[in-house]
Amino acid sequence: MKFLVCVKQVPDSWAEKKLGADSRLDRAGVDAVLNDLDEYAIEEALRICESSGGNGEGGEHSITLLSMGPDRATEAIRKGLSMGADNAILISDDALAGSDALATSLVLAKAIESSGANIVLCGTESTDARMSVVPAMLAERLGWPQLTFAGELKIDVTANTVSIKRMTDEGVEEMEAPLPCVVSVIEKINEPRYPSFKGIMAAKKKSIETHTLADIGLAADQVGSASSWSSVVDAALRPPRSAGIKVVDEGNGGNELVSFLADKKIV
Amino acid sequence: MADVLVLIDHNAGLVSRAAGELLTAARALGAVHAVAVVRAGEAEASRAVAAQYGAAKLSIIEAVDGHPITPSVDALASIAQASSPAAILLTSGAKGKEIAGRLAVRLGSGIITDAIELASDFSATQSIFGGSTVVHSKVTHGAPVITVRPNACEPVAAESSPEIIDIPINHTSSGVKVTSRQAPVKGGRPELTEASIIVSGGRGTNGDFGPVESLADALGAAVGASRAATDAGWYPHSNQVGQTGKTVSPQLYVACGISGAIQHRAGMQTSKTIVAINKDADAPIFELADFGVVGDLFNVVPQAAAGVQARKS
Numbered sequence: 001m002k003f004l005v006c007v008k009q010v011p012d013s014w015a016e017k018k019l020g021a022d023s024r025l026d027r028a029g030v031d032a033v034l035n036d037l038d039e040y041a042i043e044e045a046l047r048i049c050e051s052s053g054g055n056g057e058g059g060e061h062s063i064t065l066l067s068m069g070p071d072r073a074t075e076a077i078r079k080g081l082s083m084g085a086d087n088a089i090l091i092s093d094d095a096l097a098g099s100d101a102l103a104t105s106l107v108l109a110k111a112i113e114s115s116g117a118n119i120v121l122c123g124t125e126s127t128d129a130r131m132s133v134v135p136a137m138l139a140e141r142l143g144w145p146q147l148t149f150a151g152e153l154k155i156d157v158t159a160n161t162v163s164i165k166r167m168t169d170e171g172v173e174e175m176e177a178p179l180p181c182v183v184s185v186i187e188k189i190n191e192p193r194y195p196s197f198k199g200i201m202a203a204k205k206k207s208i209e210t211h212t213l214a215d216i217g218l219a220a221d222q223v224g225s226a227s228s229w230s231s232v233v234d235a236a237l238r239p240p241r242s243a244g245i246k247v248v249d250e251g252n253g254g255n256e257l258v259s260f261l262a263d264k265k266i267v
Numbered sequence: 268m269a270d271v272l273v274l275i276d277h278n279a280g281l282v283s284r285a286a287g288e289l290l291t292a293a294r295a296l297g298a299v300h301a302v303a304v305v306r307a308g309e310a311e312a313s314r315a316v317a318a319q320y321g322a323a324k325l326s327i328i329e330a331v332d333g334h335p336i337t338p339s340v341d342a343l344a345s346i347a348q349a350s351s352p353a354a355i356l357l358t359s360g361a362k363g364k365e366i367a368g369r370l371a372v373r374l375g376s377g378i379i380t381d382a383i384e385l386a387s388d389f390s391a392t393q394s395i396f397g398g399s400t401v402v403h404s405k406v407t408h409g410a411p412v413i414t415v416r417p418n419a420c421e422p423v424a425a426e427s428s429p430e431i432i433d434i435p436i437n438h439t440s441s442g443v444k445v446t447s448r449q450a451p452v453k454g455g456r457p458e459l460t461e462a463s464i465i466v467s468g469g470r471g472t473n474g475d476f477g478p479v480e481s482l483a484d485a486l487g488a489a490v491g492a493s494r495a496a497t498d499a500g501w502y503p504h505s506n507q508v509g510q511t512g513k514t515v516s517p518q519l520y521v522a523c524g525i526s527g528a529i530q531h532r533a534g535m536q537t538s539k540t541i542v543a544i545n546k547d548a549d550a551p552i553f554e555l556a557d558f559g560v561v562g563d564l565f566n567v568v569p570q571a572a573a574g575v576q577a578r579k580s
């Protein structure tokens with residue numbers, strides 16, 4: 001099986017984010033990291049491989065990371081490689097700056113088509129864009145089934161099917177689809193490993209193939225901010241919330257809280 | 268005036284409060300064409316809500332396969348192609364965004380997610396970076412596909428008798444088979460995203476949500492949880508508030524034993540009034556609390572619950 005995991009480099013989710021003058025996320029002052037939520041997808045691919053035939057040299061399976069982003073996204077990709085993925089593809093091109101989810105999914109789908117992958121794993125959202133739409137868009141573009149928000153994932157190699165279990169507002173659902181298929185996994189599915197020293201050393205030798213738009217058969221005017229189908233009209237900082245009253249409980253804190261709610265006419 | 272397509276969000280025949288909100292918001296922008304994609308026997312609730320909130324037209328489609336997404340994409344795409352609507356509106360949530368994402372690709376439309384307000388030109392207001400920044404965005408290509416957050420407006424009834432529109436749907440196969448489905452266990456409490464009051468518990472509960480639930484019940488509130496609490500298995504993931512949980516914006520949010528990490532704040536920062544109970548006076552949650560109690564939640568919360576009960580009787 002050829003696993004492909006979509007990973008994005010994002011500003012650290014612990015940092016306060018703000019918009020730059022061009023109404024795009026100001027990435028300059030913030031550390032760039034591997035999207036936390038994509039680590040769960042990498043971990044899940046690793047676990048499936050480890051439980052059935054292995055990946056990497058001598059293994060039955062392979063795990064390729066796929067990312068669209070600037071050249072420095074290789075730093076985030078390296079982390080995924082040091083967790084144990086085998087190699088990576090980075091689509092990087094100046095024309096990609098300002099791409100929206102539609103353009104991103106177009107680029108990723110093109111790269112997936114030529115990768116020969118049987119299964120594509122994604123996180124549920126990139127912690128910067130937070131749209132949670134790229135996996136669905138990939139499935140639509142590829143014409144593949146999609147299984148999203150997986151809390152458990154199983155692959156039946158002989159039957160060539162994937163099944164997931166998920167818990168949504170609709171309840172607990174189990175679903176099954178034939179390969180190839182797009183799956184997104186939630187943060188409850190596993191606990192991603194920390195890269196080991198051995199893993200970090202091995203990752204230095206793993207290949208990250210960088211492709212331009214032309215390499216994957218797309219033109220500059222199909223992507224980037226110029227072709228984006230939505231645009232920001234204006235942006236403003238909301239006045240920060242100011243802290244209000246703070247009391248120390250000396251046996252009456254609950255009652256003081258009730259008085260506050262009563263003053264607010266909430267109770 | 269072109270139609271505004273609205274997908275009625277429902278769940279096993281139960282129509283969400285957000286459907287009424289979305290129909291109310293859409294009514295101000297054009298003639299509403301409500302679309303409901305239902306399983307057999309679930310049509311009536313959707314018809315009733317469309318009529319209650321003033322839809323001019325209504326299409327009810329019976330889903331051909333059990334997949335929660337593709338039948339809605341097929342229905343909205345077929346109707347949009349036949350009627351060239353001014354916009355297509357859905358409820359923001361895991362399901363709504365997934366449908367919207369596919370639909371935008373299929374129609375060649377721009378997409379905006381998590382709108383909190385819509386203007387007459389279909390530009391949308393979004394609250395981003397955990398509520399710290401407000402942006403206005405506009406779709407510049409195709410019929411805008413926009414998902415609107417629950418609780419963005421008050422649902423206002425306006426009776427109508429919608430004209431039933433039958434449009435042939437081009438069904439595609441999702442390839443997905445639902446092999447089992449277990450309806451959610453509905454407690455007596457309101458839905459998290461619909462509730463006007465939420466009481467949440469975090470790691471500070473140490474696994475005992477009893478006080479949190481009793482305050483919630485006294486206030487008629489929904490129960491939320493931090494990721495630390497859902498990761499520990501103390502409360503279901505569907506009750507998680509924050510970046511990878513739900514974004515909520517209730518009238519009152521009460522955080523009990525929650526530190527207020529940035530990813531938690533991202534999901535509740537725009538609540539109207541915020542109350543925090545935490546024994547650490549330096550917990551970041553106090554930076555946004557309108558009222559904070561520094562103390563042990565196991566003392567403060569039960570006292571508050573009793574106090575609220577007492578005022579009711």
Ligand SMILES: Cc1cc2nc3c(=O)[nH]c(=O)nc-3n(C[C@H](O)[C@H](O)[C@H](O)COP(=O)(O)OP(=O)(O)OC[C@H]3O[C@@H](n4cnc5c(N)ncnc54)[C@H](O)[C@@H]3O)c2cc1C
Binds near residue numbers: 494529
């Ligand atoms: C990509 C990503 C996504 C995330 N998404 C989310 C999300 O959706 N939602 C979310 O909540 N978090 C999310 N997190 C996790 C977040 O960073 C925090 O780890 C989490 O919110 C902490 O939960 P907590 O406040 O309950 O626990 P803690 O940070 O451990 O805080 C517990 C608090 O309880 C107080 N306390 C302890 N005992 C008592 C007592 N008896 N009485 C009163 N107070 C007491 C302590 O003083 C402390 O402040 C995410 C993290 C990442 C990296």
Ligand SMILES: Nc1ncnc2c1ncn2[C@@H]1O[C@H](COP(=O)(O)O)[C@@H](O)[C@H]1O
Binds near residue numbers: 035068129134
């Ligand atoms: N630029 C990108 N490169 C690779 N994968 C991406 C990219 N953007 C989004 N993804 C994948 O799509 C998921 C959802 O992202 P989003 O729709 O942007 O919230 C992420 O968790 C990634 O797996």
